[in-house]
Amino acid sequence: MAKHPDWDKLEKLMPAVREFQALASEHGIDDVFQDNGGKILQMLLALNLQGIPGREGNDAVDIEGREYELKSVNIHLTAGFSTNHHVNIPIIEKYRQAQWVFAVYEGIEMRRAFAVATEKLEAHFSKWEKQRTETGKDINNPKIPLNFVCNNGETLYDDGRPLDLKAAAAIRRERTKESANRRKAKAEAVADLRGDPAVGDNPVAVVRRREKRQTR
Template identity: 45%
Template sequence: MSFSQSGQSTNLISTLIAEPVSPSVVEPVEEAVTTEAERISDAKRLENAMKSIQELQNLASEYGIADIFQDNGGKTLQLLILLGLRISPGREGNDAIDAEGKEYELKTINIALNRSGGVTSHHHLNEIILEKYRRVEAWYIGLYEGITLKEIYKLTPEMLEPKLKEWEEKVKLKNDPLNNPKIPLKLVKKGQLVYSYSKYSNPK
């Protein structure tokens, strides 16, 4: 897959979409952190930013994303646009479809938070979900540093089959679904690199 100027059209998305902050790393606020004048100024800045966010939401709605603030909505939108996909109707199965109706799994990971971690799969992974994973055309996995998309890798179900088989055996052994088993980043990077921030942000 090739991209023309796609890498140059993501500034609005990468500027607006931020990772949620875990409550465990936030200290309770015991007193106001801004003056009244500062809060008024910030409220005006927020109002202006929300106008741009509404434009982003309007775009996201065209791709089947109802709320860019939920479930990595903004990052998913970025992948959909770059890859020429749309959200699958209902999103009960696989994440996205192309113009021919082929299905794809979309995943994102913020490697700035955990460079040795892995890509989450499904919070209730069972044999039915595993079979859906095997039937997709491909998996696209976006690697982010904070809010900046760095790379997108394409992996076929055949490449993931050893991991899928491992999960399947665990499900059968436990007779219970697995909770978000991870795809190692080392495996992800064996896939086809279809987007690189360095390439598209610094065209020759």
């Protein structure tokens, strides 16, 4: 299969990417392309923290041994900080013992980082704890709102440029509209195909049926 014309550009960039990964590995990040690894590295270096290797437990530690949960959000995509896809009682207790830092991104640019005191997050923890106890089911990624963090956090990092949350919200609304339009266009295209007697089966299905017949 022929490579994309931009393959050579990517290959020229790879030495810098490998250096980026080597730096990340020194700070306990195994893969900068997974689990927000690249952004976690930015946060660690901006805040003078050390990453804790492994997928379990908290993300980082400071010189005094305090452990940190590091969360980030791209405000062009969403207005809530993700937590965990299986929030349960042990995870909530772990959250209560940690320090919390939230980084605000525009794309890949870190614009702000806020520390939020754990006691200010207790209302969220208590709500999740009550829900988990009542339902008996893990909670799928409850969010911590961006506005809550901005209003209750202490600024740890500021890139010095104005942060326009209203403009970011407008970008999110436009992207939501584009996504809805795309889903609508797809549904209309499928309906057109199903209603046109001249349209045959899709090529993937044809190939799969042929392969199935050959293996019988």
